[in-house]
Amino acid sequence: MSLNFKGRSLLTLNDYSEEEIEYLVELAMKLKKMKRQKKHKYFLKNKNIALIFEKTSTRTRCAASVACYDEGAHAEFLGRDDIQMGKKESVKDTARVLGRMYDGILFRGFSQDTAKMLSDYSGVPVINGLTDSYHPTQVLADLMTIKERFGRLSGLKIAYLGDGRNNMANSLLTACPRMGMDFSIGAPIPLQPEKEVVDLAEKLKKSGTVITITDDPVAAVKGADIIYTDVWVSMGEEGKSGIDERVKMLAGYDVNENIIKSTGKAGTIFLHCLPATHKDGKHCGEVTEEVFESENSLVFDQAENRMHTIKAIFVALIGE
Numbered sequence: 001m002s003l004n005f006k007g008r009s010l011l012t013l014n015d016y017s018e019e020e021i022e023y024l025v026e027l028a029m030k031l032k033k034m035k036r037q038k039k040h041k042y043f044l045k046n047k048n049i050a051l052i053f054e055k056t057s058t059r060t061r062c063a064a065s066v067a068c069y070d071e072g073a074h075a076e077f078l079g080r081d082d083i084q085m086g087k088k089e090s091v092k093d094t095a096r097v098l099g100r101m102y103d104g105i106l107f108r109g110f111s112q113d114t115a116k117m118l119s120d121y122s123g124v125p126v127i128n129g130l131t132d133s134y135h136p137t138q139v140l141a142d143l144m145t146i147k148e149r150f151g152r153l154s155g156l157k158i159a160y161l162g163d164g165r166n167n168m169a170n171s172l173l174t175a176c177p178r179m180g181m182d183f184s185i186g187a188p189i190p191l192q193p194e195k196e197v198v199d200l201a202e203k204l205k206k207s208g209t210v211i212t213i214t215d216d217p218v219a220a221v222k223g224a225d226i227i228y229t230d231v232w233v234s235m236g237e238e239g240k241s242g243i244d245e246r247v248k249m250l251a252g253y254d255v256n257e258n259i260i261k262s263t264g265k266a267g268t269i270f271l272h273c274l275p276a277t278h279k280d281g282k283h284c285g286e287v288t289e290e291v292f293e294s295e296n297s298l299v300f301d302q303a304e305n306r307m308h309t310i311k312a313i314f315v316a317l318i319g320e
Contacts (some may be wrong), residue, residue: 054109152179177205186220
């Protein structure tokens with residue numbers, strides 16, 4: 001099968017086939033091996049990539065910057081106070097300006113519509129580094145981490161506990177079943193994913209895979225090879241009304257040793273996109289310190305793999 005990535009944007013993984021997603025994961029693994037061997041091919045030599053960040057970041061910013069440097073590109077960080085986008089200048093006009101100067105754009109912000117508008121009007125590939133709706137670069141790193149551990153994706157089960165409506169839940173729900181993975185979400189009924197996202201996941205999923213939505217966290221993780229969670233309060237939501245009520249609803253959905261044991265599997269791994277709120281005697285959080293620091297926790301492998309997968313995206317969409 002001939003795959004053609006050149007000039008395409010990556011706004012969600014919903015527009016990419018199973019074979020294309022598999023290729024990006026394999027390319028990331030290859031680039032990781034080359035980096036470890038200090039063999040850089042400079043696939044992005046003489047390329048310029050704009051990094052537009054409406055939201056702050058540790059992993060996405062560092063991953064994108066190092067990915068560009070490793071492959072010979074120049075990365076230009078553009079924070080929300082560095083450019084006029086959305087203030088004195090429309091997103092559409094900003095896109096057309098940047099498209100004349102850069103070979104690609106990575107956008108990390110709030111609205112999925114902004115990412116799409118940048119793609120529609122810039123004329124260059126736009127990569128979604130996170131919006132309120134989707135986080136595709138994170139999911140690619142997750143899939144890479146899973147494949148490194150299990151040697152495969154198809155036939156595995158991944159369970160997500162927590163707020164089932166956020167960008168990570170949406171992204172995992174639509175991507176994992178597409179790769180032949182059973183997927184379950186354990187979340188309170190008011191925090192379960194929107195029907196349109198579930199319907200899309202059912203449409204995209206590989207034949208034979210099972211999607212389960214439940215308010216029972218123990219039932220959700222039964223038979224799971226991977227347990228995934230995310231913070232209960234996303235970036236930009238702090239201080240908003242209803243947050244305290246949400247945290248109370250999620251109090252029984254933290255990932256702890258009992259949840260890990262409820263899978264019935266000895267090799268279940270724990271994943272988290274970070275940053276994490278650790279639950280202890282004084283703090284309420286989505287994961288206990290015991291699980292977070294356990295040998296089955298691969299959260300820092302995930303963090304490193306953000307760099308390799310973003311590099312793979314840049315190379316496939318923008319590189320020579």
